[in-house]
Amino acid sequence: MFMRAGLTIGEFSQITHLSVKMLRRYHEVGLLEPDRVDESTGYRYYSTAQVPNAQVIHRFRELDMPVREIKAILATPEPEARSALISEHLRRLERQLDTTRAAVTSLRRLLGPASPPLQVELRTSAAQSTAAVQAMVDQEEILRWYDGAMTELDAALADACLSQSGPPGGLYDNALFTHERGSATVYVPVTATAPAIGRVRPFVVPAAELAVTVHHGPHDDIDVTYGALGTYVAEHALAVAGPVRETYLVGPPDTADESAWRTEIGWPVFRTGIRVSG
Template identity: 25%
Template sequence: MLTIGEFSKISRVSTKTLRYYDQIGLLKPGFVSKDSGYRYYEVSQLRDMLLITRLKRYRFSLPEISAVLATRDNSRLGELLQAKKEEFLLHINDQQHILLQMEQDIAKIERCENIMQADYLVKTVEMHPMTIFSHRKNMGLEDLDAAFAAMFAEMERKKINPSGPYLIIYHDEVFDHDNSDMEIAVQIAGGAGEHIRDLSPGFCCFATHIGPYDNLGECYAALSEWIEREGYVIAGPPFDLYVKDFSHGVSLSEYVTEVYFPIKK
């Protein structure tokens, strides 16, 4: 057996950390002397300690690691590692977008441009009424994927086919990232029934945003400035029309979103 000091030296983990792992039940010593209270570890426990260290590097929480050690199920561990891998890939993708945005901002500054100045061509249009299938409820942005999945599943059960792009209508005057009155919808050819209604925005101004959604606020700002400059007021809830997205097999930089504001003089 190994003393806690020997185990610490070989595993490169401090004795303070080992005592904490013992306290929380993550890695208990193989033997504790009743007389001295000294902790002793089995040599075989070095592999457990190496696994703990590796899983921590993979951003597993201590409770998650404890569950892995308790079950010793390699199939389950493989599933957990795959899930963590996907989390890392999403994080890397997000960081790459941030780096791209930083590079664009640096280039603007070098050209003596305002990094928050975005060039959007604002147009006006008389929107014809459209029939939509929609779900409206209070939710956060992180809930949208699940909400759309549930809506599309219901449409499939009812054999309702989309006839145009999907959209999100924002009914709250003040937007809350975590809890807002949002209506997710998709244009359909017609019909009647639960969750089916007509949308008649009327006269609108709109602008086209190209790229990821995290920069969509710039389009909203440009439209708001145009509305004030041209002497209009907002006459209804704004909405996003998703013209091109992942379902079209394009990259984030090629996403096309049209933002509409119903307006009046």
């Protein structure tokens, strides 16, 4: 009786939609080895039992998962450990999608019709008692860190039965933008001394002179508003050292309508006798 040697690399390629070139590459790196290699001819032969693994690899590669991570997943027998590895990659993809969306939004705004003149107000901001979370943060982690810090702040204030006396805000060190790592502080104004719970601590936001404008909508293109305000400050020779402030006047806790979100940006300045343009 004739015994079939197995599926040739071409046949296996047709079944799995992995190219012959990729199958050879995956064999070389130990990701998907043939069931058998003929010693005399060097021909690769695959079994039908390998089709599911090949399809899994195909899907992971479509999601740009690195080969080393796919190998780790396939070599992990525990379902929970496999799920954790896959989830981490999916979270990375979500961050990349957020970055792409933000870049597209910024480009549309930059390349679209001219925006109306920037509305800037020079303002003296009084010192403010708050509950805050502070940390040294990498720029690429700032959104995740912010979400976690705000969740912790909300929980701490609820535990202490403290009322919020104004919109939340943040202070962001210049090094976050210039060196991709710097100090970040998110805070919530409170009516009494804030508790010290977990990472939450009492914090007094210092008084400052600020050039202030309001960013409308989600933060996908907030860098454009930053650029416009920074240009204004530079052209009027106003800038001084100090962290930029953001005040979240209207945000996700207030409405799901992103177009209604409002973020006030305050740039530390040295007040002069110049007139503010409206």
